Amino acid sequence: MKGIEFVLLAAGAILGAYIRYKITSFPLILGIIGSNVLIVNIVGSFILGIFSVLLVNWNLDQRYSFLIAIGFCGSLTTMSSFALENIVMIENKQILNMMINTIANVGLSFLALYGGRILIIQLLQ
Template sequence: MGLFSVLLIALNVNSQYSILVAVGFCGSFTTMSSFALETTNLLENKQLMLLTLNILANVGLSIGAVIGGRAIGNILMEKFIH
């Protein structure tokens, strides 16, 4: 977060957007780290059923959310642009 705050100031990015970029970018690392840690813990504890469910649920729901978001975005674009 500190690195981003310095870089964004140096690049003259508006403070409204610098917070959005810094929190969004760093937040994605936190989420991925949590997923990796939990998955590794399940593997080490030989909880293979939960490990598989964890991976499938996280990846599947993430992809589903992107597909759903894109569908909603396309509907809104059609409704308000055309």
């Protein structure tokens, strides 16, 4: 990794972590599942979907992946918090909530990434 790549990665990671911290520090919106973690996972996936198209369409330097995809989106989204929430739900015998949380995080993140790609493709035409 070259110096500029490290700087881009660090800048993206710091910003993503800060935004995740701010979003997840608010009280839960839904109460049943970790809605704040769900929000950051959906938003990060949506941004990654948009970026993945722009990277190719605008022929951007791959180093921008360090800033946006790996640094920012990687730091904004959180698999570890999602996994911890699910384990806590299992320990509390909240199996239905855990299943809803899993389906929501995986399914909505997937749809957000795909939706971001479709949206930017349509806007670029």
